[in-house]
Amino acid sequence: MKYLGLIWSGLFRKKLRTTLTLFSLVCAFVLLGLLQAVNSLFSGGADFLGANRLITQARTSFTQPLPMRLLPQIEAVPGVARVSHSQFFGGVYQDPRNFFPQFAVNPQRLRDTYPEWVMDEDSWRRFITARNSTIVGRNLADKFGWKVGDVIPLNSFIWTKTDGTRNWEWEVAGIFDGRNAEWQKRAGLMYLNYGQFDEGRAGGKGLAGVFVVMVDDPDASERVAALIDEKFENSPDETKTQSEQEFQLGFARQLGDIGLIVNLITSAVFFSILFLTGVSMSQGVRERVPELAVLKVLGFTDRAVMGLVLAEAFLLCFLGALAGMLLANFSTRFLPAEFPIETDLRVWAIAGISVVVLTVLVGVPPALHALRIKIVDALAGR
Amino acid sequence: MSQYTQVREIVMMNLRSVPQRLGASLVIVIGIAGVVGVMVALLSMSAGLEKTLGGTGQDDRVVVTRGGSNGELSSFLDRASGTLIKQDPAIARGADGLPLASGEIIIITEVPRVGQKTGANVTLRGVEPVGFTIRPELRIVEGRKFRPGLREIIVGEAASNQFAGLDVGTPLRFRGSTWTVVGVFSTGGDAHESELWTDTETAQSAFNRSGYSSILAKLASTDGFEPMKERLTSNPQLNVDAKTERDFFSGQSGTLTTVIGVLAGFVALVMAIGATFGALNTMYSAVSARTAEIGTLRALGFGAMPVIASVMAEALALAISGGVLGALLAYVFFNGYSVSTLGSGFTQVAFKFAVTPGLVMQGLALSLFIGFVGGLLPAIRAARMQVTSALRG
Numbered sequence: 001m002k003y004l005g006l007i008w009s010g011l012f013r014k015k016l017r018t019t020l021t022l023f024s025l026v027c028a029f030v031l032l033g034l035l036q037a038v039n040s041l042f043s044g045g046a047d048f049l050g051a052n053r054l055i056t057q058a059r060t061s062f063t064q065p066l067p068m069r070l071l072p073q074i075e076a077v078p079g080v081a082r083v084s085h086s087q088f089f090g091g092v093y094q095d096p097r098n099f100f101p102q103f104a105v106n107p108q109r110l111r112d113t114y115p116e117w118v119m120d121e122d123s124w125r126r127f128i129t130a131r132n133s134t135i136v137g138r139n140l141a142d143k144f145g146w147k148v149g150d151v152i153p154l155n156s157f158i159w160t161k162t163d164g165t166r167n168w169e170w171e172v173a174g175i176f177d178g179r180n181a182e183w184q185k186r187a188g189l190m191y192l193n194y195g196q197f198d199e200g201r202a203g204g205k206g207l208a209g210v211f212v213v214m215v216d217d218p219d220a221s222e223r224v225a226a227l228i229d230e231k232f233e234n235s236p237d238e239t240k241t242q243s244e245q246e247f248q249l250g251f252a253r254q255l256g257d258i259g260l261i262v263n264l265i266t267s268a269v270f271f272s273i274l275f276l277t278g279v280s281m282s283q284g285v286r287e288r289v290p291e292l293a294v295l296k297v298l299g300f301t302d303r304a305v306m307g308l309v310l311a312e313a314f315l316l317c318f319l320g321a322l323a324g325m326l327l328a329n330f331s332t333r334f335l336p337a338e339f340p341i342e343t344d345l346r347v348w349a350i351a352g353i354s355v356v357v358l359t360v361l362v363g364v365p366p367a368l369h370a371l372r373i374k375i376v377d378a379l380a381g382r
Numbered sequence: 383m384s385q386y387t388q389v390r391e392i393v394m395m396n397l398r399s400v401p402q403r404l405g406a407s408l409v410i411v412i413g414i415a416g417v418v419g420v421m422v423a424l425l426s427m428s429a430g431l432e433k434t435l436g437g438t439g440q441d442d443r444v445v446v447t448r449g450g451s452n453g454e455l456s457s458f459l460d461r462a463s464g465t466l467i468k469q470d471p472a473i474a475r476g477a478d479g480l481p482l483a484s485g486e487i488i489i490i491t492e493v494p495r496v497g498q499k500t501g502a503n504v505t506l507r508g509v510e511p512v513g514f515t516i517r518p519e520l521r522i523v524e525g526r527k528f529r530p531g532l533r534e535i536i537v538g539e540a541a542s543n544q545f546a547g548l549d550v551g552t553p554l555r556f557r558g559s560t561w562t563v564v565g566v567f568s569t570g571g572d573a574h575e576s577e578l579w580t581d582t583e584t585a586q587s588a589f590n591r592s593g594y595s596s597i598l599a600k601l602a603s604t605d606g607f608e609p610m611k612e613r614l615t616s617n618p619q620l621n622v623d624a625k626t627e628r629d630f631f632s633g634q635s636g637t638l639t640t641v642i643g644v645l646a647g648f649v650a651l652v653m654a655i656g657a658t659f660g661a662l663n664t665m666y667s668a669v670s671a672r673t674a675e676i677g678t679l680r681a682l683g684f685g686a687m688p689v690i691a692s693v694m695a696e697a698l699a700l701a702i703s704g705g706v707l708g709a710l711l712a713y714v715f716f717n718g719y720s721v722s723t724l725g726s727g728f729t730q731v732a733f734k735f736a737v738t739p740g741l742v743m744q745g746l747a748l749s750l751f752i753g754f755v756g757g758l759l760p761a762i763r764a765a766r767m768q769v770t771s772a773l774r775g
Contacts, residue, residue: 020663024413027656031649060556061490061503063455063728064589090456158456164621166450203458236557236590240492240501250500254730256723265420265649272416272653276409276660283406283667 007311014284018316021280025320026327028273029351032266033328036350037341039262042252052081052218053113054225055247056211059238062247063088065207066237073231074211079224081216084109087209089192091154091168093144100140102154102190104197104209107133113214116179117187123148123174131195133173137187141175148172160202168200213241270354277320278362281313285366292370293378306371313363314355321355388688392679396672396692397699403671407700409664413657414704414752415711417650418745422712424646425744426735428639431723434733435635438572439627442604443516446597446614449621453634453727454488460593463620470613472606473599476515483599484513487585490729491556491578493545495722502722504545505577505729506535506556508585516600517569525550525565530581533588536565538575540732544722548578559588573631576722576732598627634726654752661756665697669764676764677772686765693761694754701753705746712745713737 012018056074058064065087075083089102107128111117119127119135126148127133136146146152150172160166170192178184198205213228215221225241232239242250252258285292292305300308329343400407439445446467447457459467468483476482487508492501511530514520528534535554542548554561561580569575586592601607611624625633669676676689717737725731 016666017663020659020666023659024656024663027652027659031652031656035649058557059492060589061492061501063490063503064557096452155450157450157452160458238555238557246500253498253500254502254724256721261424264423268416268420269653269656272413272660273656275412276663279405279409280663 003308003311007308007315010284010288010308011312011315013288017280017284021277021316022320022323024276025273025317026324028269029321029324029354030328030331031269032351032354033325033343033347034332034341035262035266035269036347037328037332037343039259040344040346041341042249042258052215052221053244054213054215054221054228054241055244056213056225056228056239056241057247058210059229059240062210065204065209066211066239068206068208070232070237070239071208071211074213074228077224077227077231079215079217079220079227080213082109082112082214084113084212085194085208085210086110086212087194087197087207088158089154089156089197090158091156093152093154098144100188100190102134102192104192104194106194107135107191110191113212116183117176118179119174119176123176126173127191127193130171130173131193131199132169132171133193134170134190135174135176136172136190138175138177138184139188140190141172143188146172146175148174159197159204161200162202164202168196170196212244270358274358274361277313277317277358278365281316281362282366282369284312285309285369289373289378290381292373293375296373296375297379302371302373305373306367309367309370310359310363313367314359317355317358317362321351321358325351385685385687388684389691392684392688392692393695396696399672400696400700403668406664406667410657410661410697410700410753410756411704411707413660414701414749415708417653417657417752418705418708418749419711420653420708421646421650421748422709422737422741422745423716423735424642424649425741426712426716426737427721428635428642428646429738429741430733430736431642431731432632432635432639433736434571434731435573435725436628436632437570438574438631439629441607441626441628442601443627444599444601444607444610444624445627445630446599446622446624447595449615449623451623454486454595455490455727455729457488457595458593459485459595459597459622463622464594464597466617466619467597467614467622468599470599470610472601472610472613474602476512480512481599482512482516483597484510484516485582485594486510486513486596486598487582487589487591487593488595488727489585489589489591493541493548493554493578495544496546498546502545503724503729504541505727506585507574507577507579508582509579510582513582513598516598517574519570519572520574521568522565523568525563528564528580528584531584533559533561533580533584534564535561535578535580536567537563537578538732539566539568540571540575540720540722541577541730542566543720544576544730544732557588571734573634573725573731576725576730634731637726638723650748654748658752658755661697661701661752662759664700665693665757665760666763668696669693669760672764673767673772674774676767677769677774680767680769681773690761690765693764694757697757697761698750698753701749701756702746704753705749708749709737709742709745713742 058066071083087104089104091102111124127135152170154168156166156168178187215224228241229239295305332341448459451457464485468481473481473483489506490503491506493504495502528536537548548563550563552563607626614620614622614624716735719735722730722732
């Protein structure tokens, strides 16, 4: 630590060059941080979804609704605690750009299977009893200024009513919050009472959508999933049951191999920055050969001088990376709620590893150069 | 010497000395190659998608869907409406005197991508036999057509490459019954090649659906479209939208193209800023390495302009080589690379990355811009040097 001053002044001997290199490093790490945060979101982002919930969908596709008569059969499978059902509604509020998801559900069953949503008892009672009721997530309610008692018109691009129109009206029974911060962020959806939905729709009556299955023991969820699928094998309504997490990831994977794209960009960025920092470091050492020789004259060992150069490389990479990552972390807060990316622990770990790799690759060649400096030759300018 | 000769001589002399500063010069080349490569590769993705969707469909074919639906998936037309639509006078008639209009049905199925376990949404399209007459561009490249009434499907070329288990002869299980892949078709690289096709009525019975998702009709003449649309949308018995097939498909690339555009723009911007700092660094050190030389030139009577020109020329030459390298890398690694993504119909659309000349020009323009900004400040510094102090080195 006592050499920090020495390292620092070595690093900033050419202020302009070091500052410019630092700025490049900052840019590189801003990108690395943000891109890897995107990667985190797509690779394991649904971590907080408990392992005790399964989604049973039609084997063909989740867009094919399963009939309601499967519900008691699923409930009868050993290991199943609670079952609810959910149908995507596809409603548009005022303008298609306002898109947010809505699902038609059985209120009581929703409450049983999603204890993560919290709401006062009165609101739950209103939602359960009034057939035209809806509950909205806090984020949505704040965005559109909705309050309990408001009637929200939704124009469904999927479901036609028996009167031939597609304009559905839903009365807000309550506004729900998430149990913790993670869930609070997700409170941007709307649940509709299945009662009015099934009664009002012209086609598809009696279809439930997908089933949400809560299991007694999370460790047994795979076995329960297999049991459910086995039960409907070779029937017209074959099912596919998977954990809620897998189900959500399936959506993201449909977009394509985002991980691959992100990693390709990251490596292009890393390679460019590696080269740039490497050249800047070795230039710096080459110019300072006589000074390093003086250090050796003063009694610094060869190894100590090499260590000083390595420390300089590390400090440079570390400062750039830290500033870049802080900037990335800071900027994620200004992203709209639809892009919930975060520079989580994994991203910081990747940045840390990058700093170490970068330090070794850009620091070792000039450090070895410094190690080999012969005092006499260097002072003679040879 | 004239100003022009001065500039030419000093620029040439400077460019010839670049190899002496190779390491530092490569910073500009590699930095810019990275920026341009990444930007061109990302944008070639949306160019490819637009090419696939924009190349789907003809102006003399009309797609009729339920009014207000945002695609074929959310569109439902009952059999009676289907018949009514097919009777429109603008629709061409075949040799048998029947209208050239095919009632089609869209069902989403899940097929895993090659090498993955989770299923991706793939369109299963039911087509009436006349659907093949309406689409003369369709060729069977392997196997044969499906036979109506049998649970047989044909798969698009792109789908058979992108998704697992779609080879001719493989059985597929949908809704408790087994289907067989009997052929592979090509439609000239358009969006239909990402689909699986079967007979409309077979699909209706297998999936317990009645009616159609859309009607595809061939017009007797393209002028017939507007009156036909007018007739259909004003008919009180119907609630439909009509679009030419080309408009119907090219309208679908919008959202994704925007998303990719924003991503590419952001990544390229941040990388470009980083590369600009790198270029500044290189050019400043190039100028400082040439201090004595510049001093000598100035002492010999060369003006400030030629000195600026020489520094700028070096920066721009290095930048453009970086740009060319980046575009070349993007072309070599990504042009024609096939992928698939979730299209607006909530099903997979397979497409190929397309590195177009326009994108290469964009990339080169960006590289020149970075080179210009990176060279300007060092060039000014070089021009402002005091001759006497510069001569001392």
